[in-house]
Amino acid sequence: LDDPNIATPxxxxxxxxxxxxxxxxxxxxxxxxxxxxxxxxxxxxxxxxGADVCTGGSTTLTATVLGGGAPYTYEFxxxxxFTPPQAGNTFAITPSGTTTxxxxxxxxxxxxxxxxxxxxxxxxxxVVASSTAPGFCVTGSVDLSATGATxxxxxxxxxxxxxxxxxxxxxxxATTTYTVTGTSLGCSSTATVTVNVGATITSLTATAxxxxx
Numbered sequence: 001l002d003d004p005n006i007a008t009p010x011x012x013x014x015x016x017x018x019x020x021x022x023x024x025x026x027x028x029x030x031x032x033x034x035x036x037x038x039x040x041x042x043x044x045x046x047x048x049x050g051a052d053v054c055t056g057g058s059t060t061l062t063a064t065v066l067g068g069g070a071p072y073t074y075e076f077x078x079x080x081x082f083t084p085p086q087a088g089n090t091f092a093i094t095p096s097g098t099t100t101x102x103x104x105x106x107x108x109x110x111x112x113x114x115x116x117x118x119x120x121x122x123x124x125x126x127v128v129a130s131s132t133a134p135g136f137c138v139t140g141s142v143d144l145s146a147t148g149a150t151x152x153x154x155x156x157x158x159x160x161x162x163x164x165x166x167x168x169x170x171x172x173x174a175t176t177t178y179t180v181t182g183t184s185l186g187c188s189s190t191a192t193v194t195v196n197v198g199a200t201i202t203s204l205t206a207t208a209x210x211x212x213x
Contacts, residue, residue: 013038044068046105048117050093054187055123058094061101063115065089068107075104097121120185125149127182127191131170135196141171142195149182149189159195170195 001009001020011020023033045068050061063074073085078101083091085106093101100118127148136142144160145167146152152166159172170178177194 011038042067043111044072044105044107044113046103046113046115048101048103048115050101050117050119052120052122052186053095055121056094057121058092059119061091061093061103061117061119063089063103063105065105065107065113068105068111068113069109071108073106075106077102077104093119095119095121122185122187124187124189125182125184127152127180127189129178129180129191129193131193131195135175135194135198137198139171141169143167144170144178144180144193144195146180146182146191150184151182153181153183155179155181172197 001011003009011018017037019035019037021033021035023031025031044065046063046065048061048063051059053059061076063076065072071087072089073087074089074091075082075085076091077083078093078095078099082104091103093099098118098120100116102114102116105113125148127146129144129146131145132143134142144154147166152164154160154163154168155178156176157163159170159176160178161169161171166180170176172195175194175196177192179190179192181188181190
């Protein structure tokens with residue numbers, strides 16, 4: 001209180017709820033008391049989040065506030081400057097490289113809170129697919145391998161021993177082109193490899209020219 005001995009003091013309570021008691025004394029020495037509660041709330045805190053992106057990708061920053069008093073305003077920064085104050089708690093970005101972003105939140109009482117979050121920009125993997133042989137005649141199998149990424153998914157599933165991982169075994173009944181999708185840090189690229197299946201040789205004729213010498 002700025003002056004506890006007057007009828008109308010100004011209260012500046014700390015955070016949370018404060019109960020004030022007033023005691024009144026009349027000229028005859030008689031007293032009476034009363035109480036009043038003042039809820040100052042809590043200071044705001046904020047967290048900032050957003051998903052990592054692949055090269056050239058976009059994402060949205062989201063600020064989440066606890067405490068303080070609404071309405072709030074938000075200012076988003078990229079290490080170079082800040083946006084003007086805005087009412088919305090999201091901000092769309094397309095970073096050119098890994099960047100640490102920040103947000104300043106101001107509540108209705110002028111209290112502020114800040115947070116930071118780093119958005120990583122991950123490259124697309126360079127995926128290479130290969131086979132142990134170009135194919136086979138009629139029946140057989142070849143192993144298909146992929147490199148350049150962390151996980152692999154193959155399609156179509158026809159003739160494959162499995163659709164994930166590397167290597168996998170391919171035994172198609174006909175010539176088939178397989179596509180492998182390789183993924184690293186949430187970014188994906190594809191490559192293809194063809195397994196050639198030859199036709200059955202049903203007859204073979206040999207001739208000589210000239211027929212005699």
